[in-house]
Amino acid sequence: MNGVTALLILLVLVAGFALVQRRRLFAILGMSVFSLLLSAVFLLASAPDVAITEAAIGAALGTFVYVLAIRKTGRLMVAANDVPGLLHEETGVLSGFEVDVLRRVAAASGLELVVGLMSRDEVEDAVRRGEADVAAGGIVESPDAQPDLLATEPHLATAQFTVRTPSAQGPSAIFRGEVGDLIDAVRGGDEVAVDLDLARLLALSRATPRQLEVARRDGTAGYVFLVAGERGDLLQRVNAEIDRMRRAGELDEIARRHLS
Amino acid sequence: MVGWQGVAAAIVLFGIGTLGLILRRDLVVKLLALGLVNSSVILALVSLRARPNLVPPLLDGPTPQALADPLPQGLVLSAIVINFAVLAVALVFVMRLVERYHTTDSTRLERRTHDEEES
Amino acid sequence: MTWRRAMPWAAVAVVAAFCGLVLSQFGLGQERASDAELWMRAAASLGARNVVSAIILGVRLLDTLVEVIVFTVAVLGVRYFLKIQEESTKAGEEIPESPLVAASSAILLPGILMLGAYVTVCGHLSPGGGFSGGAIAASALLLAAASLGAERVSARFAESRFERVEWGALAILLLVTLAPALLGRAVTTDLLPAGVRGNLASGGTILPYNVLISVKVFLGSWVIVHHFLRHRGEI
Numbered sequence: 001m002n003g004v005t006a007l008l009i010l011l012v013l014v015a016g017f018a019l020v021q022r023r024r025l026f027a028i029l030g031m032s033v034f035s036l037l038l039s040a041v042f043l044l045a046s047a048p049d050v051a052i053t054e055a056a057i058g059a060a061l062g063t064f065v066y067v068l069a070i071r072k073t074g075r076l077m078v079a080a081n082d083v084p085g086l087l088h089e090e091t092g093v094l095s096g097f098e099v100d101v102l103r104r105v106a107a108a109s110g111l112e113l114v115v116g117l118m119s120r121d122e123v124e125d126a127v128r129r130g131e132a133d134v135a136a137g138g139i140v141e142s143p144d145a146q147p148d149l150l151a152t153e154p155h156l157a158t159a160q161f162t163v164r165t166p167s168a169q170g171p172s173a174i175f176r177g178e179v180g181d182l183i184d185a186v187r188g189g190d191e192v193a194v195d196l197d198l199a200r201l202l203a204l205s206r207a208t209p210r211q212l213e214v215a216r217r218d219g220t221a222g223y224v225f226l227v228a229g230e231r232g233d234l235l236q237r238v239n240a241e242i243d244r245m246r247r248a249g250e251l252d253e254i255a256r257r258h259l260s
Numbered sequence: 261m262v263g264w265q266g267v268a269a270a271i272v273l274f275g276i277g278t279l280g281l282i283l284r285r286d287l288v289v290k291l292l293a294l295g296l297v298n299s300s301v302i303l304a305l306v307s308l309r310a311r312p313n314l315v316p317p318l319l320d321g322p323t324p325q326a327l328a329d330p331l332p333q334g335l336v337l338s339a340i341v342i343n344f345a346v347l348a349v350a351l352v353f354v355m356r357l358v359e360r361y362h363t364t365d366s367t368r369l370e371r372r373t374h375d376e377e378e379s
Numbered sequence: 380m381t382w383r384r385a386m387p388w389a390a391v392a393v394v395a396a397f398c399g400l401v402l403s404q405f406g407l408g409q410e411r412a413s414d415a416e417l418w419m420r421a422a423a424s425l426g427a428r429n430v431v432s433a434i435i436l437g438v439r440l441l442d443t444l445v446e447v448i449v450f451t452v453a454v455l456g457v458r459y460f461l462k463i464q465e466e467s468t469k470a471g472e473e474i475p476e477s478p479l480v481a482a483s484s485a486i487l488l489p490g491i492l493m494l495g496a497y498v499t500v501c502g503h504l505s506p507g508g509g510f511s512g513g514a515i516a517a518s519a520l521l522l523a524a525a526s527l528g529a530e531r532v533s534a535r536f537a538e539s540r541f542e543r544v545e546w547g548a549l550a551i552l553l554l555v556t557l558a559p560a561l562l563g564r565a566v567t568t569d570l571l572p573a574g575v576r577g578n579l580a581s582g583g584t585i586l587p588y589n590v591l592i593s594v595k596v597f598l599g600s601w602v603i604v605h606h607f608l609r610h611r612g613e614i
Contacts, residue, residue: 004265005265008265008268012272012273015296016276018292019277019279019293019296024289027288027292028292031292034296034299035299038299045307045328046315046316046317046328047306047310047328047333048316049317049333049334049337049506049508049511050302050333050337052507052511053340053510053511053514056511056518057340057341057343057344057514058299058340058344060514060515060518060521061344061517061521061604062347064521064604065348066288066292066347066351069288069351069354069355069610070288116362118363122368125365126363129286131363131364264405267405270401271401274394274398278393281390308404308405316506317419317430317431318506319419319422319423319427319428319430320428327419330422331434334431334432334439335442337431337510338442338443340510341450341596342449342450342453344600345449345599345603348454348457348603348607349456349457351607352457352460352461353460355460355610356460
């Protein structure tokens with residue numbers, strides 16, 4: 001096997017490696033390496049003109065344009081699920097406990113806070129793919145833990161409750177949908193039996209006049225934010241700011257404003 | 261020198277690129293896969309006419325040597341530049357989509373445009 | 380969703396078609412090896428040492444011209460869809476860079492610009508030409524933007540100032556290409572003398588074409604990069 005064959009096999013491996021990356025930045029950098037290797041192949045195929053153009057345009061300019069398009073300098077991107085009280089958008093204005101906490105975390109790092117609202121299952125996926133830095137919106141420490149994501153220190157205590165409408169049948173299941181949909185279902189007269197956290201329970205009980213059977217489950221938990229597994233630096237920054245806010249009493253003050 | 265190995269690698273790369281284009285749901289990765297397909301075609305064109313012991317197409321001295329075929333090289337030069345320009349425009353369109361639908365996931369995009377049509 | 384089910388098969392068909400196309404051409408390579416000599420003679424009559432640039436700026440000149448127009452349209456597209464709002468510029472947006480990066484980019488910058496110019500000007504003598512030269516020079520400007528901050532570079536190198544140069548280069552390029560036709564000669568006639576092969580002043584109109592294309596690609600790439608710098612992180 002000569003050098004060119006080895007280079008071509010490497011080329012195929014790098015291309016495959018780049019396209020299976022979950023994080024877009026790694027995929028882009030992998031394709032940049034691919035471009036450089038390709039221009040080396042062109043050089044060996046006695047096509048120096050093509051090699052020089054591929055190196056200048058494919059490896060340098062193309063990569064830069066991709067990186068510029070996805071890089072988020074100066075922004076803290078938050079993927080969040082809408083939960084009234086914690087993180088809620090009404091008439092285009094975001095409010096809630098977690099919004100205020102995240103605003104302070106972003107300000108402490110000199111970043112601008114950008115929140116994208118999405119459904120609960122999409123939130124974690126957005127962080128995994130690097131689309132967002134932080135997942136938020138009523139994520140409870142233990143039932144929502146993900147093996148490949150890091151959880152911050154709990155910033156607010158909560159508990160799990162089993163909620164049933166009076167004539168609901170069967171066992172309850174952990175609720176993974178939208179609070180708004182649940183409220184609509186209960187108001188519309190559906191029978192539901194779900195496990196909810198405190199903030200979602202409060203939102204539900206405030207929104208409907210129906211009688212609900214609420215049983216508190218054992219143990220306490222806390223609301224957390226999630227960051228991607230390789231973002232240990234971000235985790236430390238968020239934890240440090242939450243810790244500072246807790247010691248300064250700011251957390252209690254924000255909680256009083258939004259949750260009392 | 262690059263010959264049939266280059267052609268074989270180009271076909272494999274074309275396959276990888278097409279797979280990525282279909283299976284990956286992220287629009288940015290889809291664009292990367294499209295670029296890979298483009299690169300594989302360029303590699304195929306360049307290595308199709310490449311044989312061992314060819315020299316780059318530069319005229320050196322009075323005696324003509326065994327030059328590599330310059331025509332495919334000249335033609336793929338354009339393909340590389342156009343690929344960059346098309347990539348930039350495609351990324352701009354992805355930016356516009358993100359601005360409106362807040363996602364780069366093709367499945368979610370389909371769902372959201374579908375919802376929008378219904379409402 | 381029938382389309383979704385058909386998609387893998389469509390992909391298999393596309394890959395198979397590509398495979399067949401490439402392999403059908405593979406056998407043809409051997410008996411038509413004398414093609415290279417044809418192009419060599421064409422390049423020799425143009426006085427160019429680099430046969431590839433003699434092809435794209437001689438025999439296939441109109442292809443290249445239309446390609447430059449395609450590039451221009453793409454740049455226009457980026458300009459149109461990514462409008463830069465001047466009032467949105469904040470002082471805090473500049474990327475803070477370490478002094479080491481700033482100092483090394485100050486050393487590298489003239490070198491890369493020189494390399495771009497060299498690759499452009501010697502396009503008819505050695506590998507390179509307008510496209511690669513312009514791209515290399517644009518990446519130098521990109522380096523400056525990354526180290527000094529996009530706002531400072533774009534203030535020094537404002538788009539409104541070079542817009543005329545960009546369109547002027549395209550207009551001259553079109554005029555020079557169409558000049559033989561306007562003078563009543565064949566379209567591919569070279570109006571400049573071929574010169575002695577190997578000299579800088581040789582290769583007829585290849586050198587001016589390369590310079591014009593380089594200016595066009597340099598400014599066009601900078602426009603693309605500049606717009607992406609201002610809209611960074613939007614995906």
